[in-house]
Amino acid sequence: MAWDHQNGAGPVDDPVLFDTSVAHCARVYDYWLGGKDNFAADRAAAEQAIRDCPDIVPTARANRWFLARSVQFLAADAGIRQFLDIGTGIPTGNNTHEVAQAIAPGSRVVYVDNDPLVLTHARALLASHPDGATAYEEADLRDPELLLDRAAELLDFRRPVAVLLLAILHHVDDEDDPHKIVTTLMNAVPPGSYLVVSHPASDIGSEAAAKMAENLNEVMAEKTTARDHATVARFFDGLELVAPGLVRVSDWRPPAGANAGYPAAIWVGVARKQRC
Numbered sequence: 001m002a003w004d005h006q007n008g009a010g011p012v013d014d015p016v017l018f019d020t021s022v023a024h025c026a027r028v029y030d031y032w033l034g035g036k037d038n039f040a041a042d043r044a045a046a047e048q049a050i051r052d053c054p055d056i057v058p059t060a061r062a063n064r065w066f067l068a069r070s071v072q073f074l075a076a077d078a079g080i081r082q083f084l085d086i087g088t089g090i091p092t093g094n095n096t097h098e099v100a101q102a103i104a105p106g107s108r109v110v111y112v113d114n115d116p117l118v119l120t121h122a123r124a125l126l127a128s129h130p131d132g133a134t135a136y137e138e139a140d141l142r143d144p145e146l147l148l149d150r151a152a153e154l155l156d157f158r159r160p161v162a163v164l165l166l167a168i169l170h171h172v173d174d175e176d177d178p179h180k181i182v183t184t185l186m187n188a189v190p191p192g193s194y195l196v197v198s199h200p201a202s203d204i205g206s207e208a209a210a211k212m213a214e215n216l217n218e219v220m221a222e223k224t225t226a227r228d229h230a231t232v233a234r235f236f237d238g239l240e241l242v243a244p245g246l247v248r249v250s251d252w253r254p255p256a257g258a259n260a261g262y263p264a265a266i267w268v269g270v271a272r273k274q275r276c
């Protein structure tokens with residue numbers, strides 16, 4: 001499907017059909033964040049997950065918090081002005097362009113998701129500051145070359161780009177080789193670019209999380225694969241992790257007074273591509 005620039009015509013104006021009888025990860029996540037863009041099947045799956053693993057709600061919120069914190073770091077401290085946010089999700093508070101453009105109004109952001117429901121909300125993502133620009137691309141992470149081709153319509157790949165992969169890589173099965181996908185993306189951006197990853201952890205906590213994943217995999221359209229620290233660390237091969245490294249979400253540059261004992265079972269990291 002074609003994609004749309006800020007205020008342009010295109011897919012956001014087209015009728016979009018999607019199956020509401022099967023739970024979808026974007027809408028289940030929306031429910032955990034307290035959103036209203038979900039249907040009965042999504043709510044049933046989300047509620048079952050909460051029964052299996054009550055920590056999932058603070059975990060989802062901590063992940064969203066990390067998105068805002070990492071984009072703030074990239075825009076304010078690292079001087080990044082271009083963002084490729086893959087697996088955008090249904091718009092909520094602190095969308096990437098809002099955080100980045102509050103610091104650097106000229107920031108350019110390309111959002112990518114493969115959920116047609118996210119597409120119907122693309123207008124909210126296209127409300128760019130006039131000095132910057134945003135675009136929405138309906139595409140699949142498992143086809144990174146196509147995704148990059150389209151993103152190049154708005155982003156200048158001769159200049160640093162932050163590639164954001166937040167809470168999406170666990171929806172890519174091992175057989176689709178998520179590490180190769182990340183390598184393809186990072187090979188396309190120049191030195192000085194960044195990779196941001198958040199990923200559910202298989203080695204923090206609990207049987208509860210494993211049970212939740214097992215049950216979600218029975219009802220949700222996209223499967224979930226939690227991964228351990230070493231496997232998530234491989235996404236950053238060849239890159240330099242910024243402090244504090246690949247850590248639990250609650251330990252990534254927490255603001256003073258934050259609850260460091262947060263139960264969130266997610267590995268997060270931000271890394272810079274160095275010169276060869």
Ligand SMILES: C[S@@+](CC[C@H](N)C(=O)[O-])C[C@H]1O[C@@H](n2cnc3c(N)ncnc32)[C@H](O)[C@@H]1O
Pocket residue numbers: 025026029063064067086087088089090112113114115118139140141142165166167168171172222
């Ligand atoms: C759990 S949400 C995360 C949203 C946001 N990144 C965040 O962290 O707050 C995962 C998103 O990834 C999208 N997604 C899952 N698999 C995808 C794929 N193969 N290609 C593109 N988007 C995908 C889903 O549609 C959903 O919107």
